[in-house]
Amino acid sequence: MVSRTVKVSGGVFVVVVIIVVVGVLTWALIDHDHGIKEKIYSVEKLVPSSSLHDTVPVFTKIHGVGNMFWWFHHTRALGFTHDHPVILWLDGVTGIPPSLLANFGMFGMYDINLERRPDSWINRYNLLFIDAPLGRGFSHPLSIDKIPNNIDEAAEHLVITLESFYEVMIHFKNTPIYVFGEGHGAQLALALVQKLHQNGDLGMVKGVILGNGLVAPAQTLSKLGFYLEELAYIDGNGRQAIENLTNMISTAEITGRPDLAFELFQTLGHAVNEEAGAVAVNLGHIVQKLTKQSPDGAQDYFGQWEYLQSIDKKLNTNTMNIIIRPMLGVSTTIFYDVHRQHVVNAFRNTLMVPAVDRVEYILNNTDIPVTIYNGNLDAVSNTPGQLEWVNNLNWLGQSAFLExxxxxxxxxxxxxxxxxxxxxxxxxxxxxxxxxxxxxxPVAMDTILRGIIKD
Incomplete structure (x- = not known):
C-alpha cells in the first residue's frame, strides 16, 4: 500500500527495493553489513482450532512497537468471499475490544459458547476485527511506553495493520471496505480514513460509520442534564448539579485542559447516581435495572461491562484467556486486555479532544459518505447532545442534510x-x-446496514 521512508543511523547505505508480487507492493530494508532484509512489519498467522474454521486470526508485528491483533471472518454468503464487502470494526480506548464484544457478543460468526450465530453479519459480509489502540484486547506493546497517547499515532498503527491485512488476504485488495467505529472507536475510524486519504491510499474504503461515537464528548454532554430530567431519572436540582459538572468539562476542554476534562468525565457515574439523585443508573444503557450496590459507572466506563455481563457472564476476559487464547494459539504470556488501564492513562490528555474537524475533513475532501447512528438509551452519547454537533457541521451539503x-x-x-x-x-x-x-x-441495525451498504 503506502510507501515509506526508513532511516538507518551509522551511515549505512539504505536501498529501498520495491518488488511487485501478484499486484502487492512489498517494502524491504537492505542492511549491507549483514545482508538482512527486514520489513517495517511482519505477520504471524495464527492457526485456530477446527471449531473456529473460516476465521483468520493474525498478529501484525510492528517492529520496535508491539503486536496488533486482527481477526478476519469469511462471509458465508454465496459466491467468492472477496465479492462481498468487508466490515472493519473498531472500539477504541474505553470500549470493550472488538475481538470480544463485537465478535462474540454482538454479530460475529460465533457466540461465546462457540455456537454458530444464525443472524451473524457474516451471512452477507466479511468481518475484520482489530483490537486497537495497541494495548487493548490481544494487541500488546513491547513495553508500556510504546502504547500510543494520541489518536493519530493509533491511526498510524491501524494503517500498518491494514497493510498487513492486504498482504495476507491478497484477494480482498479490490473489495469494498466499510470502517465502523463505536464509542471512542469513532475517533479511530475517522482518523484512519483521514490518514489514508492524506497518504493518497483510500483504496476501496466506501464508508465510515460512527455508532454512539465520542466525537465531541464535551459538547454532547451539554444535554445530559436535560436528557436525564426528561426521562425522570433526576429532578430540577439534579439537572442543575449535572449541568454544573458538564459545564466544567466543557470549560476545561475549551481552555486547553483536556486532561482535566477527562478526569471530570470519569466522575459522571458517581455524579449522576450520588449527587444528582438518580441512585442506580447505568449511563450506557439507561433502562437497565441496577441495585444500589452495582459497580460505579465511572470505574466501568459507564456500564458497558456491567451491561454485557448481565446478558452473558461468559463475555469476559477470563473466557478470552482460558478458552479463546489457546484455541487461537496465542502465547500464554499474553493476557487479554491486561493493559486496558495503561491505554486509558496514555490517552487521558487527548481523549476529550473533539474530532468534529475530522468529520468535516472527510465530508469536504472525499467522496466517502459519513453515517452516524445513535441508540436512544445511551446517556453519555445521548442523542440530543450528538445532534448539537451534527446539526452544526461545516460542509457544503449541510443545508441539504438539515432540509x-x-x-x-x-x-x-x-x-x-x-x-x-x-x-x-x-x-x-x-x-x-x-x-x-x-x-x-439487531433488527434496526440490519435495516441500517442495508441502507449503508445497499446490498
Whole structure:
C-alpha cells in the first residue's frame, strides 16, 4: 500500500527495493553489513482450532512497537468471499475490544459458547476485527511506553495493520471496505480514513460509520442534564448539579485542559447516581435495572461491562484467556486486555479532544459518505447532545442534510427508529438501544446496514 521512508543511523547505505508480487507492493530494508532484509512489519498467522474454521486470526508485528491483533471472518454468503464487502470494526480506548464484544457478543460468526450465530453479519459480509489502540484486547506493546497517547499515532498503527491485512488476504485488495467505529472507536475510524486519504491510499474504503461515537464528548454532554430530567431519572436540582459538572468539562476542554476534562468525565457515574439523585443508573444503557450496590459507572466506563455481563457472564476476559487464547494459539504470556488501564492513562490528555474537524475533513475532501447512528438509551452519547454537533457541521451539503425529511424505520410493522439521509451524510435514530445498537436492536441495525451498504 503506502510507501515509506526508513532511516538507518551509522551511515549505512539504505536501498529501498520495491518488488511487485501478484499486484502487492512489498517494502524491504537492505542492511549491507549483514545482508538482512527486514520489513517495517511482519505477520504471524495464527492457526485456530477446527471449531473456529473460516476465521483468520493474525498478529501484525510492528517492529520496535508491539503486536496488533486482527481477526478476519469469511462471509458465508454465496459466491467468492472477496465479492462481498468487508466490515472493519473498531472500539477504541474505553470500549470493550472488538475481538470480544463485537465478535462474540454482538454479530460475529460465533457466540461465546462457540455456537454458530444464525443472524451473524457474516451471512452477507466479511468481518475484520482489530483490537486497537495497541494495548487493548490481544494487541500488546513491547513495553508500556510504546502504547500510543494520541489518536493519530493509533491511526498510524491501524494503517500498518491494514497493510498487513492486504498482504495476507491478497484477494480482498479490490473489495469494498466499510470502517465502523463505536464509542471512542469513532475517533479511530475517522482518523484512519483521514490518514489514508492524506497518504493518497483510500483504496476501496466506501464508508465510515460512527455508532454512539465520542466525537465531541464535551459538547454532547451539554444535554445530559436535560436528557436525564426528561426521562425522570433526576429532578430540577439534579439537572442543575449535572449541568454544573458538564459545564466544567466543557470549560476545561475549551481552555486547553483536556486532561482535566477527562478526569471530570470519569466522575459522571458517581455524579449522576450520588449527587444528582438518580441512585442506580447505568449511563450506557439507561433502562437497565441496577441495585444500589452495582459497580460505579465511572470505574466501568459507564456500564458497558456491567451491561454485557448481565446478558452473558461468559463475555469476559477470563473466557478470552482460558478458552479463546489457546484455541487461537496465542502465547500464554499474553493476557487479554491486561493493559486496558495503561491505554486509558496514555490517552487521558487527548481523549476529550473533539474530532468534529475530522468529520468535516472527510465530508469536504472525499467522496466517502459519513453515517452516524445513535441508540436512544445511551446517556453519555445521548442523542440530543450528538445532534448539537451534527446539526452544526461545516460542509457544503449541510443545508441539504438539515432540509431532508426525517423518516421512520419500520420493520415487521414496528417502529425501530428514524433516519435523515442526504448525499454524504446520514443520521439514524435507533430505538431501544444503548451504547451498542447492534447488541440491543439487531433488527434496526440490519435495516441500517442495508441502507449503508445497499446490498
Amino acid at each position: 431532508s425529511p426525517r423518516l421512520p424505520i419500520f420493520v415487521n410493522g414496528l417502529l425501530e427508529g428514524h433516519f435523515r439521509n442526504s448525499t454524504g451524510l446520514q443520521f439514524y435514530w435507533v430505538n431501544v438501544a444503548g451504547q451498542s445498537a447492534p447488541l440491543d436492536n
